Amino acid sequence: MKNQYPSLLLEKAVCEFAKLPGVGNKTAMRLVLHLLKQEQAAVEAFGNSIIQLKREVKYCKVCHNISDSDVCNICSNPKRDSAIVCVVQNIRDVMAIEATQQYNGLYHVLGGIISPMDGLGPKNLEIDSLIERVAQGDIKEVIFALSTTMEGDTTSFYISRRLKDYPVKLSVLSRGVSVGDELEYTDEITLGRSIINRMPYQINEL
Template identity: 60%
Template sequence: MEFSSKLLENAVREMSQLPGIGKRTALRLVLHLLRQPAEQTERLAFALRSLRNEVKYCRNCHNISDTDLCEICANPKRDESLVCVVEDIRDVMAIENTSQYKGLYHVLGGKISPLDGVGPNNLNISTLINKVKEGQVREVIFALSSTMEGDTTNFYIYKQIEAYGVTTSTIARGIAVGDELEYADEITLGRSILHRIPFENSLKG
């Protein structure tokens, strides 16, 4: 792409650094900003810089938070002996939306992925293991995505905490509520049969 303006070229190049934004999309977005009042660009730039420079993470669960201890960890009604291990804040938001979970979270900040250069030391794993060691935790629930990286991360953590007698569980995998069996992939359907639950239990949900 040849640009008639260095300013435009820079803006497009920086915008296209974002994941899933190619040069064409970046150009479309940047031209949109040019057609809007300058205040919109100022607000966007300010919001991004403020977040990046002032972002704080909860000292207990590592979720993004404006306070030293996030609202969930600071809530005395939550069960702190139950810890759900997730990848990032989006998973926390998704689980919170269900209103089904009353424990705390532990946000790893990613998954172990040697190909991407992410090892255990790049993630918030040691603080989780410390929590378990200190005996505050009754159950650790693994809620990472069921990919190779997710499974590896689960197993790595499991190996480090199994000696401390903590209960470990993973969220149930199966056919989504309302889905047709014929369209389900065979791995999911296979697991949902292997891990079937007593019928009476299904009446409670």
């Protein structure tokens, strides 16, 4: 089939947008034509926002979260409890936990989880830097807040082995039936584990 695009510039832009995850050629075309209808300044703002982010983005040298400065707002906040570190896969998880407003400790962003299928081993992740943070001695508790998948469990297990000689408490997000879920629609593994890991009944916890 011959080239369907009336303009090489258009084709280039559509191809770039179609590289985005979950964006096919038709959606890419729709997005590009939408942008083309906007003002020149708006299009420049759009294009430059991502270029500027990529050029100037920094990662907190303590927790490796995205930051505008060398140490992020969370790590540098004296009101946060620096004795607790929550280990997460990526910055979206930081934002998800922050949105709950239930956690006042610090974070450590691994940048992924151990996944041999994707060629991601411990050396590709911020694990050594986590061990160093713990080795400094101020951290009392490490919370594993990784995906409840084989890869997430493997990563938690690997880190727990690396930390076994340090006097630090290890904990993991509680697993069980989601709040608001019907029991009959909960998957068998979750339900089975939630029976095994049943907790003391306390009215104010529910």
